[in-house]
Amino acid sequence: MKVLVGIKRVIDANVKVRVKADESGVETANVKMTINPFCEIAVEEAVRMKEAGIAEEVVVVTAGPEEARQTLMTALAIGADRAVHVVAEQDIQPLGVAKALKAVVEQESPGLVIVGKQAIDDDSNQTGQMLAALLGWPQATFASKITLGDGEAEVTREIDGGLETLTIKLPAVVTTDLRLNEPRYASLPNIMKAKKKPIDAKTIEEWGVDAAPRLEIVKVSAPGKREAGVIVESVAELVDKLQNEAKVL
Amino acid sequence: MVALVIAEHDNIELKQATLNAVTAAAQLGGEVHILVAGADSAAVVEAAAQVAGVAKVLHADDAAYGHRLAENVAPLISGLADGYDHLLAAATTSGKNIMPRVAALLDVAQISEISEIISADSFVRPTYAGNAMATVRGTDAKKVITIRPTSFDAAADAGGLAAIEAVSGPGDQGLSRFERHELSHSERPELTSADIVVSGGRGMQSGDNFALVEAVADRLGAAVGASRAAVDAGYVPNDYQVGQTGKVVAPNLYIAIGISGAIQHLAGMKDSKVIVAINKDEDAPIFQIADYGLVADLFEVLPELAEELDKQNISKNRGEP
Numbered sequence: 001m002k003v004l005v006g007i008k009r010v011i012d013a014n015v016k017v018r019v020k021a022d023e024s025g026v027e028t029a030n031v032k033m034t035i036n037p038f039c040e041i042a043v044e045e046a047v048r049m050k051e052a053g054i055a056e057e058v059v060v061v062t063a064g065p066e067e068a069r070q071t072l073m074t075a076l077a078i079g080a081d082r083a084v085h086v087v088a089e090q091d092i093q094p095l096g097v098a099k100a101l102k103a104v105v106e107q108e109s110p111g112l113v114i115v116g117k118q119a120i121d122d123d124s125n126q127t128g129q130m131l132a133a134l135l136g137w138p139q140a141t142f143a144s145k146i147t148l149g150d151g152e153a154e155v156t157r158e159i160d161g162g163l164e165t166l167t168i169k170l171p172a173v174v175t176t177d178l179r180l181n182e183p184r185y186a187s188l189p190n191i192m193k194a195k196k197k198p199i200d201a202k203t204i205e206e207w208g209v210d211a212a213p214r215l216e217i218v219k220v221s222a223p224g225k226r227e228a229g230v231i232v233e234s235v236a237e238l239v240d241k242l243q244n245e246a247k248v249l
Numbered sequence: 250m251v252a253l254v255i256a257e258h259d260n261i262e263l264k265q266a267t268l269n270a271v272t273a274a275a276q277l278g279g280e281v282h283i284l285v286a287g288a289d290s291a292a293v294v295e296a297a298a299q300v301a302g303v304a305k306v307l308h309a310d311d312a313a314y315g316h317r318l319a320e321n322v323a324p325l326i327s328g329l330a331d332g333y334d335h336l337l338a339a340a341t342t343s344g345k346n347i348m349p350r351v352a353a354l355l356d357v358a359q360i361s362e363i364s365e366i367i368s369a370d371s372f373v374r375p376t377y378a379g380n381a382m383a384t385v386r387g388t389d390a391k392k393v394i395t396i397r398p399t400s401f402d403a404a405a406d407a408g409g410l411a412a413i414e415a416v417s418g419p420g421d422q423g424l425s426r427f428e429r430h431e432l433s434h435s436e437r438p439e440l441t442s443a444d445i446v447v448s449g450g451r452g453m454q455s456g457d458n459f460a461l462v463e464a465v466a467d468r469l470g471a472a473v474g475a476s477r478a479a480v481d482a483g484y485v486p487n488d489y490q491v492g493q494t495g496k497v498v499a500p501n502l503y504i505a506i507g508i509s510g511a512i513q514h515l516a517g518m519k520d521s522k523v524i525v526a527i528n529k530d531e532d533a534p535i536f537q538i539a540d541y542g543l544v545a546d547l548f549e550v551l552p553e554l555a556e557e558l559d560k561q562n563i564s565k566n567r568g569e570p
């Protein structure tokens with residue numbers, strides 16, 4: 001079985017994101033970029049399936065600008081076999097990404113697609129579900145455990161009340177949650193090897209995908225700021241303040 | 250203009266997040282309907298019909314909808330979409346699972362976790378873990394939306410007198426099957442709607458030590474939450490996680506214990522009315538947003554806090570069912 005993994009290049013989770021003065025977006029100049037953490041988990045899971053002999057090939061795909069090639073390299077260094085780069089300089093929204101991924105799925109015919117549950121930049125949490133809908137495939141979102149069986153998979157999902165386990169028919173789309181696995185650090189030899197792995201790059205127009213934005217970004221502003229309060233000296237003072245000043249007890 | 254709110258429920262009880270979604274739907278300015286998709290879910294329909302401001306409740310009762318599997322529920326909703334300008338659900342794990350699938354079936358965008366409604370087509374939503382508030386305008390004719398429950402008051406759960414209409418959809422698509430649940434059982438209030446939340450982080454050092462957090466929570470009738478680090482370490486179950494990728498809470502009082510205050514954690518609690526931080530590191534970032542900070546060893550002060558609450562007779566037993 002072939003496993004296809006969708007990955008996104010995002011601003012690193014440790015960067016303090018700043019809104020641009022003209023409110024047109026966030027500052028990206030000279031900002032550290034990485035693979036979206038949930039996508040890294042998705043790549044790790046697929047590579048483990050290959051190492052366990054369940055998957056034959058792991059193909060990673062990203063839709064994004066020239067620089068996103070770097071993110072594909074990260075995934076290849078973790079252990080993916082090859083990459084597809086849907087080159088698009090403009091910002092693509094989840095429905096557009098889902099359509100691009102669908103085009104790649106139709107070319108590659110994977111038995112399983114794994115994506116992250118959420119990109120930590122747009123915080124959309126949509127792409128996997130949309131891709132599943134477009135393909136007419138089942139979906140298992142927020143996965144913390146995937147067990148592949150014969151023509152189906154059992155997936156445990158992190159839900160509001162605890163955990164839920166589903167059986168889905170394959171092919172299917174699974175989205176990863178934080179506790180699915182802990183991604184490895186790519187070793188130096190694997191980083192070197194990644195440079196020789198094939199990347200198939202074609203523009204989104206060449207793929208024939210309509211990724212026109214459906215949401216107009218009117219403005220992006222900084223959130224309201226919370227001021228630091230006071231430091232109390234004792235538990236008694238804390239309880240007193242909560243009772244008599246904040247009046248929340 | 251008519252808006253359809255997808256009910257959040259477990260076939261028995263209508264969940265409070267639905268009431269928040271009804272308020273958001275009402276702000277759009279038109280009529281509000283609720284869809285209850287479930288199995289043997291008559292009690293939920295009854296509750297939904299009493300929600301103030303709701304004109305109609307659609308009821309799709311079928312074994313296929315019993316666990317709200319996205320493969321079965323999404324085509325039901327997209328099939329009903331003709332009569333609606335807006336389709337809304339709360340941004341719970343269920344809403345997040347289903348609504349993007351509905352949007353893609355309709356070939357429209359989905360607008361995730363909005364925190365404010367500006368007009369019928371313009372909304373504010375937090376991005377980058379709440380570091381950037383995006384104002385977006387939907388250009389599709391139909392708007393499929395999830396709403397952040399803590400950003401909208403709950404509609405009154407009584408006083409309404411909605412008409413009830415049975416509807417049906419394509420039923421079981423044969424793509425997925427529910428196997429089992431492992432639900433966390435708790436006598437405490439639900440995390441996302443609790444009046445007070447007490448959360449522990451990596452500083453708790455073990456799951457057993459969470460008993461110290463629970464002792465305080467019990468006296469305050471509070472829900473218990475946690476940082477990702479505490480969940481990853483296995484101290485508490487996954488559904489305790491507060492933050493960018495966990496639950497968003499906005500109680501009257503949030504007490505963060507042994508939590509450093511990473512941006513991803515703040516994303517889930519910084520809209521709380523009053524924030525208290527207890528941390529032994531005076532430079533912990535959590536103090537920059539806390540209304541009251543106590544720089545101390547949690548193992549010393551948590552038992553003291555429980556005792557002080559008893560002494561001041563604050564033990565309200567608000568947690569009792």
Ligand SMILES: Cc1cc2nc3c(=O)[nH]c(=O)nc-3n(C[C@H](O)[C@H](O)[C@H](O)COP(=O)(O)OP(=O)(O)OC[C@H]3O[C@@H](n4cnc5c(N)ncnc54)[C@H](O)[C@@H]3O)c2cc1C
Nearest residue numbers: 450451452476477478492493494495507508509514529547
């Ligand atoms: C993609 C992604 C998503 C994430 N999503 C979330 C999320 O949803 N929610 C979330 O919480 N995090 C999330 N994180 C993780 C986040 O970045 C932090 O790593 C995490 O919040 C840290 O948890 P913590 O504060 O408990 O641990 P630490 O940062 O280790 O802090 C522990 C604190 O405890 C204090 N302490 C230790 N011992 C004591 C003592 N005896 N008495 C008093 N204080 C003590 C220390 O001074 C320290 O400040 C996410 C990260 C990523 C990359």
Ligand SMILES: Nc1ncnc2c1ncn2[C@@H]1O[C@H](COP(=O)(O)O)[C@@H](O)[C@H]1O
Nearest residue numbers: 006007063115116118119124125126127
């Ligand atoms: N441009 C992209 N290219 C490839 N995969 C993507 C892209 N954007 C999002 N994804 C995938 O979809 C997941 C969820 O993203 P989102 O729906 O934007 O929150 C990500 O973790 C990726 O796995």
